Amino acid sequence: MPSMKDLQGRDRPTWCPGCGDHGVLNAVKLAMVNYNIEPHQLLIVTGIGCGSKLPQYMWVNGLHTLHGRDIPIATGAKLANHKLYVMTVSGDGNTYGMGLSHLLHAARRNINITSVVQNNQVYGLTKGQYSPTSETGTVTKTSPPPAGAIEQPVRPLALALIAGATFVARGFAKDPRYLADIIGKALMHRGYALIDVLQPCVTFNRVNTYDWYSERVYKVEEQPGGYDPTDFAAALEKAQEWGDRIPIGILYQVERPTYEDHLPAIREQSLVELGVHRDMAELERLKREFM
C-alpha cells in the first residue's frame, strides 16, 4: 500500500497558493492510498491547462498531452493495456470545450476509465477567459461587457448521463477526503466515470470562490430521505441542479458491460501482453483468402 510520502513528486506544484488544484492533487493521492493503488498501476493522462500538470507533482505514471485530447489518448492506452488503471485529469476548458465530443463518446462506449475535471469556470493557464461552464453574462477578456458570455453554460453531468456514463459524480476541491472517496470508487467502478470537481481558481474567478461554493454545496446522500444513485431520473434532475444549492457526491452509478468486455481479442491477455507475436501458419492461411 503506498503512503502519501511515496506519492510525493520530484517537483512542487506551480499552482497559485490556494488554487483548488492542490485539493484535487491531495484527493488523487489519498484515493491511491485508500484504495491501495501503486504508482505503476495507474496511468494519469492529462490535457493542457493549469490543472493538467498534476502528474508532474506526484509520483505516478503520467502522460501530459494536448488540449482537449486526453480522453481519446487514455482510451487508446486502456484498450492496449486494460490491466492498468487509467484516469484523465483536466480542466473544464479542456474537457467541456475542445474535448466535449470525446467525453460523450467515452461515456457511450462505457470505456473503463475515470475522468476528473477541474471545473473552475474559467481558463486558468491562458489567463482568465470564460469557459464552457461560465455562467451566462460572465465578463472576461474574451466575453467583454456589456453582454459578457452570451452562451448558456454546459451542464456536463447531465450530458454524461444522457450519453450513457455509468458513474457520474461531483466533488469539491475544498473537501479532498470526500473527493478521494469518490475518485477511489470511480477507479473501482467498471465503466466510464465522470467526476466534475468544483475547483476554485483564486486568481481569475472572483465569483465562484470557496465561500461561494461552501454556502451552496450539499452531499446527495445526506439529503432528507436519502438518495438512490441507481435512479436515472433522479440523477438527471440532480445533474441540472445549480444555483442556490449544488449537489455533490455520486449522483449515478450502475453496472453495464464495459467496452473492453465486448472485445474477444483481449479477453485473456491485454494487447500489450499479446505483444508482437504472430502465428505464421495462420498468416499463411490468410494469404489463401486472396486467392
Place this chain on the structure above:
Amino acid sequence: MPKNDLTFLLGGEAGQGIESSATGFAKAIAHAGLHIFDLRDYRSRIRGGHNFAQIRVSAEPLTSHRETVHVLLAMTEEAVRRHYPQVPAGGAILYDEALPVEDAIWEAVQARGVQRFPVPLRKIAEEIGGAVVMMNTAATAAAAGVTRFPFSYIEEIIRVNFGKRGEAMVSANLKVADAAYRYALEHYAGSFDHTIEPIPGAPPRMLLNGNEAFAFGAVAGGCRFAAGYPMTPGSPVLEWLAGHANQYGLVVKHTEDEIAAICMAVGAGHVGARALVPTSGGGFSLMVEALGFAGMSETPVVIYNAQRPGPSTGLPTRQEQGDLLFSLWASQGEFLRVVLAPGTHEEAFEAGWRSFNLAETYQTPVIVLGDHFLATSSRTLEPEALDLSAVQVERGKLLSPAELDALEGEYYRYAITEDGVSPRAVPGHPKAVYVGEGNEHDYQGRIAEEIEDRVALNAKRLRKLETARQSMRPPKRYGPAEAPVMLVGWGSTVMPALEALRILNAERPTAQYLHITDVWPFPAEAVAQALGEARVTIAVENNALGQMARLIRQETGIRLEHFISKYDGRPFSPEYIVRGVREVLHA
C-alpha cells in the same frame, strides 16, 4: 490470333454492380492461371455517374493498366461514348442491344475498325434471372463468351460469390451467365480474334489491392491496434483490419473523428501496442497536432495516408501524389518523422510491417504515403511475393520486464544518448514510473523551460534524424544503366513507369527509372549519386508542383531538368509517360 493479352473495360453507372462483377471476373481469369492488373475508376457517389473497371489480362506478370481497351463492356450509352476511342482496330464493343447510342458514334466506331457486339443483356437478366441487376453478370459472361474463356471459371466464381446469399441466387445468376455466354459465343466469338485460354498447371496466385497488401503487412508485423474514421481511399484498411480483428488479436476502433483516431493510437503506442491509423489527406490534416505530440513525447505510431487530390475534400475517389511536402513538415516545430512511399503491392506489404519497426526503433511517428492508384488497383502476385519469412520485428530500445527488474538506479524516460534514442519503458513496471511529456521537458520527463534543457532535449530528439537516415533504403533503379534518360518518381508511379520503360527500351536503351521509396530522412547521398550518372533527368509525379523534384533540390542541390506532371485526378498510364519522355527528347 492474339491470345492471353488483352484489356477489358467494364463501364456503367454506380449502383449497377460494376465493382463486384469486375472483382469476380478478374478473379475467374486469375484462377485460370493468368495475370491481372485491375484498375478502378469511380465517382464519389453511390448511384448514377460513370464508373469503370479496367481489367488487363496477360500470361506475363503485369504492373500497370494500359490506355488501349480490346473489349469494351458497356452497360450504359455513356460508357460507349466515353471509351470507344480507347478501342483499337480489331477490338470490340459488347453492349446491351437496347442502348440508345447515336449513329455518329457507331459510325466513328466502324471507321476505327472496331466491331459491335450487341447482346440482349437486359432481356436475359430480366427474363431468365428475374432482375435487372443481373445485367452485369450477363455482361461479364458475354465477355467470357466472345473471348472463348471457359465457362467453368465463371461458374466457379458465381458459386463462391453468391453462395452466401442462397442457392436460388446462385442458380439465377448461373442461368443468366450461361445464356449470355452462349449468345456471345455463338454470335460473335467466330469473328473476334482475341482469346483467353487457361494456363494449365499455373500456380494459384493472390489477387489483391495495395490497401489489402498494406493491411496484411501490418498484421504480419504485429499490429495490435488500429483506429480510424472512414475516408476514401484509406478506410478499406480500417475495414479489412476490423474484419480480421478477433482472429488475429487486434482491437480496431472506428472513432468519432480523426483526432480521436490518432490520439487513441498514440495512447496505445505509449503503453506498448503497435498502433496504426489509416486515413487520407483531410483526415491526416486533422491529425497534425497529435503528430507533433507523438514527436515531442517520442511515442511510436504509424499513420497510413492514402493520398487523394486536395486541397480540402478535393476529388474524393481519385489519384494524386500531393501530400509529400505536407507530410515532411506537418506540425509546428522540428522533429523526426519517418516517411515511406511504397509504390507496388509488394512494397505496400513491406511498409505494413517495416513502419512499426521504424516507429519503435526511433520512437517517433512514421507516415506511410500510399495513394489512390496503389490503394485500389489489384494485381496478381505469386504467394511468395508477400514474403512472410522476411518479416522482422525490431522493437529498438524497448526495455523488457526482465531488463527493468534488473535496473539499478532510477529510470529516466528521456535519457540523453548519443544516437538520440532513449531506452523506453512502457507504463506498468514499478521501476519505471515517469511522465510522458508533450511540453518541453528534461531527461526525466519534468516540464522544463531552462535554456540548457531545451537545447539538450531538442538536440537529442533531432539526433534521431541522422540515426534514422541509416535505416533509409537507397532508391531502386530500374532499366538499363546506360540509358541516357533518368526518370525520377516515387510511390505508385513506379508501376506504369516499369511498363513505360519496356516500351521506351524496346529498340535501344533510352530510359531508366529511379524509384524513391524511403522519402524521409532523405537518402541524399544515394539519390545524388544515381542522378550524377544520368544525362537527362525527368521528374515524373502525380502533382503539379513537382514536390519530389523540389525535395531533391533541397537535399542534394541537384535540379531535375524536366517534369512530366499529371494532376487531373487520374493515375499515369505507361503511354502517358512514354509520350512525355518522347516530347522531352524531341524538344
